[in-house]
Amino acid sequence: MSWTDERIEKLTKMWEGGATASQIADELGGVSRNAVIGKAHRLGLKARPSPVKANEKPVRPAPAPKKPKPVEAAPAAPEAKVEAPVVRAAPPPVAPAPRAPEPAAPPVAAEDVAPVAPKGPRVVSVGPGGFLRQGPGDQQQPIPPAPPRRLVPAKPSAEIADKTSLLDLNDRVCRWPMGHPGEPDFHFCGDKVNPGFPYCVEHCGRAYQAQLPRGARRPPPPLPFGGPRVR
DNA sequence: CCCTGATTCGC
DNA sequence: GCGAATCAGG
Numbered sequence: 001m002s003w004t005d006e007r008i009e010k011l012t013k014m015w016e017g018g019a020t021a022s023q024i025a026d027e028l029g030g031v032s033r034n035a036v037i038g039k040a041h042r043l044g045l046k047a048r049p050s051p052v053k054a055n056e057k058p059v060r061p062a063p064a065p066k067k068p069k070p071v072e073a074a075p076a077a078p079e080a081k082v083e084a085p086v087v088r089a090a091p092p093p094v095a096p097a098p099r100a101p102e103p104a105a106p107p108v109a110a111e112d113v114a115p116v117a118p119k120g121p122r123v124v125s126v127g128p129g130g131f132l133r134q135g136p137g138d139q140q141q142p143i144p145p146a147p148p149r150r151l152v153p154a155k156p157s158a159e160i161a162d163k164t165s166l167l168d169l170n171d172r173v174c175r176w177p178m179g180h181p182g183e184p185d186f187h188f189c190g191d192k193v194n195p196g197f198p199y200c201v202e203h204c205g206r207a208y209q210a211q212l213p214r215g216a217r218r219p220p221p222p223l224p225f226g227g228p229r230v231r
Numbered sequence: 232c233c234c235t236g237a238t239t240c241g242c
Numbered sequence: 243g244c245g246a247a248t249c250a251g252g
Contacts, residue, residue: 003244021236035245037236042243048236 001030003039015040015048017175164190174200176207 001007007028014024021036028036040046164173164187174189175198191200199207 020234022234032245033236034247038238038245039243041237046237 001028008039008043011036011039012043012045015045018048163187174198174203176200176203 003011010028011024014027015021015036019027021033021040025031025033025036031039163178163185168188168190172193174191174193176189177186178189179186189200189203191202193199194201197207
């Protein structure tokens, strides 16, 4: 298989959409996960939460037992890089994993994104689109989490006709997935986004409150309404 | 073990 | 440029 423009485009969109290399690989077909990653890097679109890359260590002493690297003389500058904790709204995956076995724990790792003071009285804020946000003690009857995977299409009629495909995604349309990738009628919501968010108002309502279904959820995600997701 | 992405390097 | 092999963390 060769990297045609179409395949590259699909790879790019899925990669940026948060799909894993494996998902992309067997979605494209004919390529391995490694091929996808390799291509992604060559395209210059790396930079995504890597499980391995989280901590940045200048470790490069003896990685290759079989393929030693000849010379690497680089006196590392004694610069301790302290990454400021980046606060961002937690985005559910654009392309839900069809193979994910458990409905539990979709995207947000609480310790990942919650350097926020859990103090304060009732906090009820209103998002740009008008949807309400719950405060810490404000455990409103939790709407069932409803992770993106078991959604029934909200618009039964507009299935094939004007569905928003992966390639139709842009910064102005809602990226909420409807159905499962790979299925014939899989598409995205496609409504106009709630400004500043990757989803429309309706799905913002789901995306940003579904994360505290369990009673144990103490810290509600920071949710800076100023500017999540810069892109 | 499974998964993930990153990197290397022969082709 | 490509991707298997490998590494390394979760």
